Amino acid sequence: MTIESGFAHTNGAAAQATASRPYYTPVGNEETVFKAAYRQGLSIVLKGPTGCGKTRFVEAMAHDLGRPLITVACHDDLTTADLVGRYLLRGDETVWVDGPLTRAVRDGAICYLDEVVEARQDTTVVLHPLADYRRQLPIERLGVTLDAAPGFGLVMSYNPGYQSVLKDLKDSTRQRMVAIEFGFPAPEVEEAIIAHEAGVDAGTAAELVRFGQAIRRLETGGLREVASTRVLIAAGRLIAEGLPVAVAAEVAVAGPLTDDVAVGRGLRELIEVYLGESAPE
C-alpha cells in the first residue's frame, strides 16, 4: 500500500504503510545482514541487476523493523534539492518544503534511494555525511545541519554494470557502508516466487525458470540485461490470463529484452526449445 507523499516535487517518493508483510523469500543471508547493519546505523547498498528483488526486499525489511519506508526512484535529473527540499511559492508566501531525504532524517524512516545510478553527481555532497558515522544532513539553503533521528536508515540500490554516483563516493564513505549482493534466486526459490506472484501452477513456473536460466547462460549474447525474475513473473501473469506460454514468453521476455533482430531470433529459438511443447501453435 502506498501513501501519496506531501512532497510537491513527486520524483517517485512514497511512504509505505506496513499492514501485512510484503511477500519476500530470502535467497541467502540478506535479511540477517540487513537487520544487523541497520541496528548498527550502517548504511546499506544493494548491488545487483534489475528485477532481482531489491525493492521488494527493502519493503519487507522496513516492515519487519517497524519503520516507515520512503522510497526515491532516482533519475538522471534528480538534484540535491529534489532530495533535501526547496523553497516553493504558495500564494505570495515562500515556504520551505522538505524533500524525501529530509523527511526520512527527521522522522527516523528508512530512506531507499532506488537505482541511485541515475542521480546526479552533486547529490553525493549530501549523501557523504549521512552515509558515514556522522549521520548528519546538511541543508545549505536553511543554514542548518540535521542529526538523523533514531531509526533513520539509508539504503541505496545500484546495478554495478552501469555508471553510478556510488563509484564516486569517497572510499572512506564506501567503507562505512555494508554491501549486499543480489543475484537471481536458486531455481526452486524462483519457481515458488513466480508461482506466488503470477498465480501459475508449479509446473508452469518451473518451465519459465528453466527458460530464464537458458537466457542467463547466454551471458552477454547481445543482451544488455538477461531475463530477470520480474520478466518471468510478467510472462506468468499473461499465462494466468490464458495466453499460450510461447506467446507470453515472446511478449513479456523476448520483446522487452532486445530490439535486435538476430538476438530476438535467438530468444525465439530458446522459447521453442524450452516452452514449445506446451505452446498450442
Ligand SMILES: Nc1ncnc2c1ncn2[C@@H]1O[C@H](COP(=O)(O)OP(=O)(O)O)[C@@H](O)[C@H]1O
Ligand atoms: N526473493 C524474492 N521474493 C519475493 N519476490 C521476489 C523476489 N525476488 C524477486 N521478486 C519478485 O520480482 C519482482 C521484481 O523485484 P524488484 O524488487 O522490483 O526488483 P529490483 O528492485 O531488484 O529491480 C518483485 O515485484 C517480486 O514480485
Ligand SMILES: [Mg+2]
Ligand atoms: Mg527496484
